[in-house]
Amino acid sequence: MHRIVLARRPQGAPTPESFRLETLPLPQPGEGEVLVRVTSLSLDPYMRGRMDDAKSYAPKVELGEVMTGGGVGTVVESRAEGFAPGDVVFGMTGWADHAVLRGKELRKLREGLPASTALGVLGMPGFTGWYGLTIPGAAKAGETVVVAAATGPVGSMVGQIAKAKGLRAVGIAGGREKCAMGRDVFGFDAMIDHKAHTDARSLREELAAACPDGVDIYFENVGGMVLEAVLPLMNTHGRIPLCGTIAWYGGADTSGPDRLPKLWRQILVNRLSITGFIIFDHWQHFPDFMAEVAPMVEEGRLAYVEDVAEGLEAMPQTFISMLKGGNLGKQIVRLAPDPFG
Amino acid sequence: MHRIVLARRPQGAPTPESFRLETLPLPQPGEGEVLVRVTSLSLDPYMRGRMDDAKSYAPKVELGEVMTGGGVGTVVESRAEGFAPGDVVFGMTGWADHAVLRGKELRKLREGLPASTALGVLGMPGFTGWYGLTIPGAAKAGETVVVAAATGPVGSMVGQIAKAKGLRAVGIAGGREKCAMGRDVFGFDAMIDHKAHTDARSLREELAAACPDGVDIYFENVGGMVLEAVLPLMNTHGRIPLCGTIAWYGGADTSGPDRLPKLWRQILVNRLSITGFIIFDHWQHFPDFMAEVAPMVEEGRLAYVEDVAEGLEAMPQTFISMLKGGNLGKQIVRLAPDPFG
Incomplete structure (x- = not known):
């Protein structure tokens, strides 16, 4: 598997040297865990805050640790109840092409719209x-x-x-x-x-x-x-x-x-x-959001635009560019074809 | 009657020259109006804001106009329904020893506590x-x-x-x-x-x-x-x-x-x-406040402290001193004995 870790804390804007690409053996899911192959990763401004060594609303990313972030993908192997190979899921995978997560940390996505919508308009x-x-x-x-x-x-x-x-x-x-x-x-x-x-x-x-x-x-x-x-x-x-x-x-x-x-x-x-x-803090409102907005998206009454980059190695440069406004619409990075594509 | 008007807009802290004491004939109440003899006036920090020529949440005091403020006193003459001579009332009298106000601008006070409490703890x-x-x-x-x-x-x-x-x-x-x-x-x-x-x-x-x-x-x-x-x-x-x-x-x-x-x-x-x-903006909550707090004050479960100055002419200097923290407790200025003692 491949992943991108925080190599150096940036002063001001991040640079390519802030990140490092690593190759590791494919991890195995333990009891209650699921191995996910990531198809799309999200890039969001909040990730910049996690790179600082400062008190914030969420733990910072430690040096050498995988960059935090959400992703969608397909289940490869499951040792968690309720998940089977082929299921399409959302979870906090980090900047990586594979992730092992606990079943309760994953949300199963329903068919109908591209899975990547779970990173943006419906995420x-x-x-x-x-x-x-x-x-x-x-x-x-x-x-x-x-x-x-x-x-x-x-x-x-x-x-x-x-x-x-x-x-x-x-x-x-x-x-x-x-x-x-x-x-x-x-x-x-x-x-x-x-x-x-x-x-x-x-x-x-x-x-x-x-x-x-x-x-x-x-x-x-x-x-x-x-x-x-x-x-x-x-x-x-x-x-x-x-x-x-x-x-x-x-x-x-x-x-x-x-x-x-x-x-x-x-x-x-x-x-x-x-x-x-x-x-x-407010996930309890998420079902209300989905009930109201998902039909609007499905019926084409609510537009969304994705700006798609390709490949895990594109994450750092795409993130740097996004922070400067270089994206047009929701920035995602595609690692593999969208399972609901 | 005597009143204190805004003579000059202050730069920074007000000075005695910001104010002017005037003597006028006693005003007569028109239809629906009441003549009140003021027994105590309130001094509050918000009055400083009204002296500036700036947009704020309430109209500024114009030059030569009576300084704004609340007071309590006794009704001398009434041409408004529901008010009779001797009634003890609260109203926005301004810095003056007499004021003519419309009946609906006045609130009748009930006996039991000094009328001046309507300027502070119960005001x-x-x-x-x-x-x-x-x-x-x-x-x-x-x-x-x-x-x-x-x-x-x-x-x-x-x-x-x-x-x-x-x-x-x-x-x-x-x-x-x-x-x-x-x-x-x-x-x-x-x-x-x-x-x-x-x-x-x-x-x-x-x-x-x-x-x-x-x-x-x-x-x-x-x-x-x-x-x-x-x-x-x-x-x-x-x-x-x-x-x-x-x-x-x-x-x-x-x-x-x-x-x-x-x-x-x-x-x-x-x-x-x-x-x-x-x-x-929130007077609709005032009855709830009174229902909860007035009994606490009457039964001695909630303390209040008044810092009392004497005489209308003391208003400017007492106000100037209050803005510098010179008061100990709620600042009022007494023009006549409290009707409820």
């Missing part, structure tokens, strides 16, 4: 967008939601569920191609290209024009300039579900004026609610 | 503490709450309701006398003197020792160094009801490192909920 990222918009976001028809990384698997879910619920959805993304995709594929009412702006004030002007009734929900997954642009546009009793601050990952420059007093005052004056959430 | 400040701790704070037995300005009418309510609900209550106040009052009169488990600390790190060390199980609720009414000290001590799923940022009122120096990225990350990593609230 953790889609669920994150749905949960954040619905529960802490408390989305109501007639309101306006703003989301960055709008063509990614989280943002595109936010936009589409918002439209389905009767909200105005305004997306932010980098570059013309993504903005066109946001409008044409995901149905955002307006898309704003952050690459056309070099400061928050200029971005804010375009945002204000796109949000004539102000902003009721800012789905926060980036931080940085976008946060600064959106905050003054928030309406009274606005909500900010906060699930990521990627613009500030990895030691971004944070000198300059202290914006905390201003933020604190804005939370107060506008009676905002800011709710940090980590989707891993 | 807006007490209600603020009770609401913030109970609703956005979602206080649960066994948790730890930290509150600054702990001997003020908001903080002392937070501490006592917390104790009644089985929480550990840790208060912060300025000086030995207030700390002794916090422990002895209001029953805080621990009191910390912020004047003994010159930086957030040192304050945090004493706080950490006083909160061996971390902090579940930080009732935020000050901002500044206290916020910076508390934030890293917050437990996962902690709550920060935010009703004031007095440390940052009036143009405090905010240069130095930008703390926003760190705050944003902490909200996320610890899944905090921060809820800005303005108590004026």
